[in-house]
Amino acid sequence: MSDQSNDTPPTRRRWRGASLVGILALVGAFGYLLYGGIGDNLVYYLTPSELAERGDAAYETSVRLGGVVVPESVQWDADALDLRFTVGDGDTELEVHSRGAPPQMFRDGIEVLVEGRLAASGIFESTSLMVKHSNEYRAPEEGMRPQDLYQDLLAPEDG
DSSP: OHHHHHHHHHHHHHHHHHHHHHHHHHHHHHHHIIIIITGGGOOOEEOHHHHHHTGGGGBTOOEEEEEEEOTTOOEEETTTTEEEEEEEOSSOEEEEEEESOOOTTOOTTOEEEEEEEEOTTSOEEEEEEEEOOOOOOOOOOTTOOGGGGOOOSSOOOOO
């Protein structure tokens, strides 16, 4: 019995030591992610005014630009999948160019978040376009077809 009591304390000490090393490794990994690893991969969200304030440093830097689509600024070429519009924040407006079909809810006056780079020409070249929307769900009215819920990006031209 005396052999068993001599083995117990070193085993407990090894277990505690291993636990302490494991906890320190987890805390170290979390600290690295929090202060080092994540910061290098963040893409910041700026308003048009904040982007303009950066001056020359704003060009060719990957950012997210948020604002409201200026009414009557949307130019959509469905054949070429080419979208141009102006986004503003009340003080500053920037022209945005995007390739690909816009989200179905895209329209004048909606809040958008575009990711991309401000070109030297002053046009924001978007690689990703998202619309902000309410999280409220409204059921379609009785007799309404699903296709009636979506409006065209631009009203068809007369003639």
